[in-house]
Amino acid sequence: NAGVMQNPRHLVRRRGQEARLRCSPVKGHSHVYWYRQLPEEGLKFMVYLQKENIIDESGMPKERFSAEFPKEGPSILRIQQVVRGDSAAYFCASSPAMPDFYTEAFFGQGTRLTVV
Amino acid sequence: DQQVKQNSPSLSVQEGRISILNCDYTNSMFDYFLWYKKYPAEGPTFLISISSIKDKNEDGRFTVFLNKSAKHLSLHIVPSQPGDSAVYFCAASGNQFYFGTGTSLTVIP
Numbered sequence: 668n669a670g671v672m673q674n675p676r677h678l679v680r681r682r683g684q685e686a687r688l689r690c691s692p693v694k695g696h697s698h699v700y701w702y703r704q705l706p707e708e709g710l711k712f713m714v715y716l717q718k719e720n721i722i723d724e725s726g727m728p729k730e731r732f733s734a735e736f737p738k739e740g741p742s743i744l745r746i747q748q749v750v751r752g753d754s755a756a757y758f759c760a761s762s763p764a765m766p767d768f769y770t771e772a773f774f775g776q777g778t779r780l781t782v783v
Numbered sequence: 784d785q786q787v788k789q790n791s792p793s794l795s796v797q798e799g800r801i802s803i804l805n806c807d808y809t810n811s812m813f814d815y816f817l818w819y820k821k822y823p824a825e826g827p828t829f830l831i832s833i834s835s836i837k838d839k840n841e842d843g844r845f846t847v848f849l850n851k852s853a854k855h856l857s858l859h860i861v862p863s864q865p866g867d868s869a870v871y872f873c874a875a876s877g878n879q880f881y882f883g884t885g886t887s888l889t890v891i892p
Binding site: 671673700702708709711712715760762772773774775776779 | 824876879882
């Protein structure tokens with residue numbers, strides 16, 4: 668009965684490289700959320716996806732960031748041409764129903780991205 | 784715009800005493816609220832929730848109170864234990880989950 672699985676746990680990238688963060692939701696969950704936590708800050712919403720659809724990407728930077736949740740396989744958060752300011756912990760969460768259906772979001776352990 | 788706010792970034796409490804963590808929200812359409820606990824280098828874990836039809840929900844040492852008219856909720860932990868030391872996030876669910884910025888609780892033995 669695995670929870671939300673994120674990999675890798677730690678990722679080091681040089682400036683200008685691409686970072687790909689993976690998230691496998693709880694089995695049976697079709698709603699996935701990505702959050703970013705910068706040092707000394709709270710959880711900042713990035714994007715909410717359902718299978719094959721982006722529902723809300725209001726928290727995603729307009730450039731270099733993209734997310735997908737394909738019909739098969741994990742959700743991917745992709746950051747192109749990383750910069751030092753992208754260094755943060757990225758958390759994925761999943762839920763069994765839409766957020767406004769009295770449901771909880773279950774979080775993964777996070778991926779800590781360091782850009783050098 | 785921050786729709787869920789936790790105005791106290793940190794709180795220290797003696798072991799055995801009550802910890803009270805506060806949270807305010809701005810959107811009166813929110814009707815389900817959650818508290819999460821987060822240890823360093825781990826993901827947040829769900830702690831307790833409350834729907835807007837209630838004003839109190841209790842689970843062991845944890846109680847959440849909701850004041851809809853004031854758009855305020857609070858988490859009470861009693862008695863506080865050193866293992867409760869963590870960052871606590873309050874959240875509201877709407878068309879997504881909105882999180883506050885967290886309160887770091889330290890329980891002093």
